[in-house]
Amino acid sequence: MTDRPFPRDLLAAGTLDAARLVLGVFLIRGSGPERRVARIVEVEAYVGDDDMASHAHLGRTKRNAVMFGPPGVAYVYLVYGMYHCLNIVTEASGRPAALLVRAVEPVEGEAEMRLARVRSAQTRPNRNATADADRTRRQIEGLPASRLASGPGLVCAAFSIDRSDNGIDMCDGNSDLRIEAAPPGDGPLTVATGPRIGIGYAPEPWLSQPWRYFVAGSAAVSGRGRNVTGRREVTE
DNA sequence: GCAAAGATTTGCT
DNA sequence: GCAAATCTTTGCC
Numbered sequence: 001m002t003d004r005p006f007p008r009d010l011l012a013a014g015t016l017d018a019a020r021l022v023l024g025v026f027l028i029r030g031s032g033p034e035r036r037v038a039r040i041v042e043v044e045a046y047v048g049d050d051d052m053a054s055h056a057h058l059g060r061t062k063r064n065a066v067m068f069g070p071p072g073v074a075y076v077y078l079v080y081g082m083y084h085c086l087n088i089v090t091e092a093s094g095r096p097a098a099l100l101v102r103a104v105e106p107v108e109g110e111a112e113m114r115l116a117r118v119r120s121a122q123t124r125p126n127r128n129a130t131a132d133a134d135r136t137r138r139q140i141e142g143l144p145a146s147r148l149a150s151g152p153g154l155v156c157a158a159f160s161i162d163r164s165d166n167g168i169d170m171c172d173g174n175s176d177l178r179i180e181a182a183p184p185g186d187g188p189l190t191v192a193t194g195p196r197i198g199i200g201y202a203p204e205p206w207l208s209q210p211w212r213y214f215v216a217g218s219a220a221v222s223g224r225g226r227n228v229t230g231r232r233e234v235t236e
Numbered sequence: 237g238c239a240a241a242g243a244t245t246t247g248c249t
Numbered sequence: 250g251c252a253a254a255t256c257t258t259t260g261c262c
Binding site for chain 3: 055058061062063077078079080081082
């Protein structure tokens with residue numbers, strides 16, 4: 001159960017507007033002592049079937065089907081054969097769009113996130129030697145909290161998200177994986193923007209659209225945006 | 237049925 | 250800074 005389930009209608013409108021609105025929002029997994037909570041600090045918008053960087057550009061397929069459905073639903077897929085990516089579907093049914101959650105900042109359940117990261121890393125077929133697994137575990141245990149989920153694959157690892165979460169309604173307070181409005185005490189955020197990451201296959205103008213949105217100054221932001229601390233809107 | 241590429245991360249050069 | 254790891258999805262034969 002959640003006290004402030006995120007309003008679905010805020011996701012139903014424009015995806016670029018929704019991208020700003022979800023920054024600062026809480027991503028929540030589970031309940032009770034194992035509950036994990038983190039602030040969303042970085043997202044990317046994938047808008048419509050004409051967006052050549054989006055999975056939706058080829059039309060509706062088995063994989064991207066939920067992107068064509070109602071807003072507030074989780075779209076989870078496997079990339080590079082080993083990492084999962086979490087998206088929040090936006091816009092009305094029939095128009096495929098979503099926000100890729102690229103980074104979150106732990107608020108509660110940090111120990112649980114570390115455990116999940118270790119589990120995920122040691123599940124990878126690549127890591128088999130005992131010494132290697134032990135080194136990986138210590139490395140994760142030594143990470144600052146801000147680096148536990150500073151990347152799209154890492155968000156899913158820290159929150160134990162995989163394709164079984166595909167299609168979950170994240171605006172439903174009873175869902176095990178959900179989003180919740182930021183607490184009233186949270187101050188205003190400074191939003192920075194830049195081009196989307198890892199879409200080199202896309203032609204212009206999609207390649208350079210500044211559809212990556214992140215919280216300036218957050219240590220949890222992935223890649224180069226991490227160092228952006230300006231107080232004003234920034235375009236990288 | 238087969239080949240190619242990918243909304244990433246990590247470790248080594 | 251570059252390449253490997255890994256497997257699902259998609260496209261074409």
